[in-house]
Amino acid sequence: MDGKIELEGRILAGSAYPFDGSERIEVLTGDGSAVQIIYNQTNLGVMGTFGEVVDLIYTPKNVLKPTPTPLPTPTATPRVTPTATGTPTPRYTPTPTAKP
Secondary structure (H helix, E strand, O other), X not given: XXXXXXXXXXXXXXXXXXXXXXXXXXXXXXXXXXXXXXXXXXXXXXXXXXXXXXXXXXXXXXXXXXXXXXXXOOOOOOOOOOXXXXXXXXXXXXXXXXXX
16 A cells, blocks of 8 residues: 555455555455455455456556566577687698609
């Protein structure tokens, strides 16, 4: 609620938990069918389906669904390729011989 955690844990079935925020109220549930939202005296119904993880942000004007931040994709580290240290020097150079 406005950047602060007001409730964290299990809730009791059939209980009401009123919250009052001036900027935003974020509700995260592990079972969308277990939480019913009444927002500004309007029944919005249950947050989702059975077993669905739902995260919604209620603001004075909208209901928002946060966009997950993508994790960085690991990039492959190139392997070191050995480079030649010099030009090889020939050890034997054949010389042509004259034919008799």
